[in-house]
Every structure is written in C-alpha cells, then in structure tokens.
Amino acid sequence: MTEAKWIDVGASEELAGKPVQELRVGAKRIALTCRDGQFGAISGVCNHVGGPLGNGRLDGDYVVCPWHYYKFHWQTGEGEPGYEADRVPSHDVKVENGRVLINEVQKTKRGRLPHEAHPLARDPKREPGPIRVLGISTTCMTAAHPRYSTSEDLLEHALAAARDRADSACDTQMLRIRDLSFRACEGFYSKSARACTWPCSITQMDSKDQMDRVYEGVVHWADVILVATPIRWGGASSLYYKMIERMNCIQNQETVANRHLMRNKVAAFIITGGQDNVQAVAGQLLGFFAELGCQFPQFPYVAHSRGWSAEDMENNEQYVRDSKALHDGAAALVHRSADMAKVMIESTLGQGALVRGGRKGHELDTRAQLPGL
Numbered sequence: 001m002t003e004a005k006w007i008d009v010g011a012s013e014e015l016a017g018k019p020v021q022e023l024r025v026g027a028k029r030i031a032l033t034c035r036d037g038q039f040g041a042i043s044g045v046c047n048h049v050g051g052p053l054g055n056g057r058l059d060g061d062y063v064v065c066p067w068h069y070y071k072f073h074w075q076t077g078e079g080e081p082g083y084e085a086d087r088v089p090s091h092d093v094k095v096e097n098g099r100v101l102i103n104e105v106q107k108t109k110r111g112r113l114p115h116e117a118h119p120l121a122r123d124p125k126r127e128p129g130p131i132r133v134l135g136i137s138t139t140c141m142t143a144a145h146p147r148y149s150t151s152e153d154l155l156e157h158a159l160a161a162a163r164d165r166a167d168s169a170c171d172t173q174m175l176r177i178r179d180l181s182f183r184a185c186e187g188f189y190s191k192s193a194r195a196c197t198w199p200c201s202i203t204q205m206d207s208k209d210q211m212d213r214v215y216e217g218v219v220h221w222a223d224v225i226l227v228a229t230p231i232r233w234g235g236a237s238s239l240y241y242k243m244i245e246r247m248n249c250i251q252n253q254e255t256v257a258n259r260h261l262m263r264n265k266v267a268a269f270i271i272t273g274g275q276d277n278v279q280a281v282a283g284q285l286l287g288f289f290a291e292l293g294c295q296f297p298q299f300p301y302v303a304h305s306r307g308w309s310a311e312d313m314e315n316n317e318q319y320v321r322d323s324k325a326l327h328d329g330a331a332a333l334v335h336r337s338a339d340m341a342k343v344m345i346e347s348t349l350g351q352g353a354l355v356r357g358g359r360k361g362h363e364l365d366t367r368a369q370l371p372g373l
Contacts, residue, residue: 022054161331231273
C-alpha cells in the first residue's frame with residue numbers, strides 16, 4: 001500500500017465558502033468540494049476531453065463538468081447512475097486544527113467505459129466515383145407557405161447543370177438549411193479551444209440535432225460545396241451564420257489537433273438580394289471557407305443585386321427568373337468548380353502534410369504572451 005502524502009491546502013473556514021473549486025495538490029489538479037460542512041476531493045480532470053472539474057458546479061451529489069456537463073460524485077468520483085464505472089480518481093481529505101489536508105495519493109483509480117466513436121469521427125476518405133456537388137441553400141421561408149427564392153433558383157439550376165455535364169456528369173445533393181432542426185452554437189470554444197470538439201459537442205450529445213447532415217456532406221461526401229445566400233441587411237442570411245458558427249469545430253481541428261478535415265474541397269457561392277453589398281457578403285463567405293482549407297475556382301461567385309434604392313422586390317424576382325445570363329453564370333460556376341475539383345483529386349495537389357493550416361499558423365502560447373498567467 002502506497003504511503004499517504006498529506007498536503008495542506010488551506011484554512012477550512014475559507015475553503016468551505018465555495019461548493020467547488022480547483023486546487024493544485026502536488027502535481028495534480030484536484031476538484032475540492034464542500035457540502036453541508038463536509039469536504040470531498042476528486043480529480044480535477046474530466047474523463048471526456050480533460051475539462052476542469054474544479055471550475056464546474058455542484059448539482060446534488062455530483063460535480064458537473066463546465067465543458068460538456070459530464071457528472072462525477074463529489075466524494076467517490078463515480079459517474080452518475082448507470083455510468084458508475086466511468087469514474088475519476090478520488091482522494092482522502094481531512095480537517096486538522098482548522099486546516100484542510102488532501103492525500104496526494106489517489107484513493108481510487110480512474111475508470112473509463114468504452115464509448116463507440118461517433119460515425120462522423122471517422123477519417124475523411126474520398127470513395128471512387130464522379131465529382132460530388134453539394135448545394136447548400138441558406139434562404140429562410142415558412143414551410144407551409146413556400147415562396148420563390150432567387151438564390152435557391154440559381155442554385156437548383158447550377159445543380160441540374162452539374163448533373164447534365166456531357167463529358168462527366170456529377171452526383172449532386174441539396175441541403176436546405178431551413179429544413180434542418182439544429183441548435184445554435186453554444187460557445188464551447190469560448191470555454192477552451194479543446195472544449196470545441198470534432199464532431200461538434202452538441203452533435204455528440206444530442207441525437208436529434210440535424211447539423212450532422214451538414215457535417216456529413218461537407219467533410220465526408222462533397223468535392224464541391226456550392227453555397228447560396230440572400231443578402232440580408234448587407235450580410236448573408238441568418239441561417240448561413242447559424243450554420244457556419246456550428247462549423248467552427250471543423251476549423252478548430254487545425255488549431256488543437258493539426259488535423260485537416262476538408263482536403264481537396266472546392267467552394268463557390270451564389271449571392272442575390274434586393275439590397276447591395278455583394279462584395280462584402282462574398283468576402284465573408286470566401287474568408288470563412290478559406291479558413292476550412294477550401295480552394296476556389298476562378299471567379300468564385302455569381303451575384304445579383306438591383307441596389308439600395310430598388311425596393312421593388314417583385315421586379316427583382318422577375319428579373320432573376322427571366323435572366324438567361326444569371327442562370328448561365330450559375331451553370332458556368334459549377335462547371336469551373338467541378339473542373340477544379342477533378343484536377344485536385346487526380347493530382348498530388350494538396351496531398352502533403354499541412355502544418356498548422358489556417359490563420360493560426362503559429363503555435364499559440366498564451367502564457368508566453370501574457371506573463372503572470
């Protein structure tokens with residue numbers, strides 16, 4: 001039996017003021033708890049992805065991890081009912097002469113239940129076959145009362161053109177984001193870069209969350225991603241932003257794991273609106289998909305706007321419906337994109353290892369940048 005190694009961590013009166021707090025006991029992070037005047041001590045490192053249990057909260061008998069809400073008993077370290085074997089180490093704790101002492105030697109061992117990997121967690125691997133074009137429409141409308149959408153019209157025309165390519169017909173899929181039920185980003189990245197996981201933490205915790213359709217499409221299926229958006233108050237649609245905030249988990253893999261999930265992907269865009277600001281909207285789309293590692297064809301977007309003063313939306317819709325130039329432009333855009341995807345897939349372009357891709361091309365060291373942390 002290992003000899004006890006008691007460490008004085010502070011005055012009991014002071015430490016009793018917080019239900020849960022993180023302490024350093026020797027080299028270990030400990031979550032010290034206090035409930036009804038009694039102390040408990042468990043490992044401060046969550047079994048899931050290492051979240052700081054000492055920064056969590058006490059919910060009845062359980063410490064709740066602040067990252068992804070896993071629960072462990074405040075004294076035994078066992079998981080919640082049904083998951084008792086998924087446990088973190090516990091430590092003996094005692095009070096002597098008004099001082100709290102924790103045994104650095106753990107009382108129980110860490111245990112992890114086997115968890116089947118989420119289907120999205122598999123390594124991306126392109127299967128043989130024709131070029132695959134994923135259309136994503138981010139326009140919003142009432143399902144019971146559908147209306148004409150200029151951006152979606154051009155997107156549908158582009159997908160039809162991709163399927164009808166004489167020399168190399170493409171496979172196509174359409175995702176209408178308005179048809180998917182999914183939660184907004186809940187800011188796990190704001191807690192810690194490591195708390196923003198792949199697959200997305202929400203997707204792993206909520207089987208009803210339908211953002212998995214987007215992840216499957218952009219990471220595992222598509223060669224070409226063709227995004228269509230209306231212009232809303234000078235920006236892309238609210239559904240577009242809701243979608244891409246949930247895609248931060250893809251880009252974050254570059255930062256935390258040096259893992260590039262979207263290799264040899266081509267992105268292009270269709271932007272229409274009654275208001276102007278096409279170039280600013282295009283700039284955002286280009287910037288975001290560049291962060292994911294996508295490539296772009298020459299002239300990567302087709303756009304239309306009648307300008308700020310043209311508030312006659314009926315005429316705007318009719319113009320797009322009747323415009324051969326816009327429909328031909330959407331078809332030409334998807335052809336350029338498919339041609340580029342074919343070149344990338346059939347060549348060694350982009351096959352080499354990418355070291356810390358994206359804007360965070362350097363190793364981040366916050367502690368070095370901010371002395372005193």
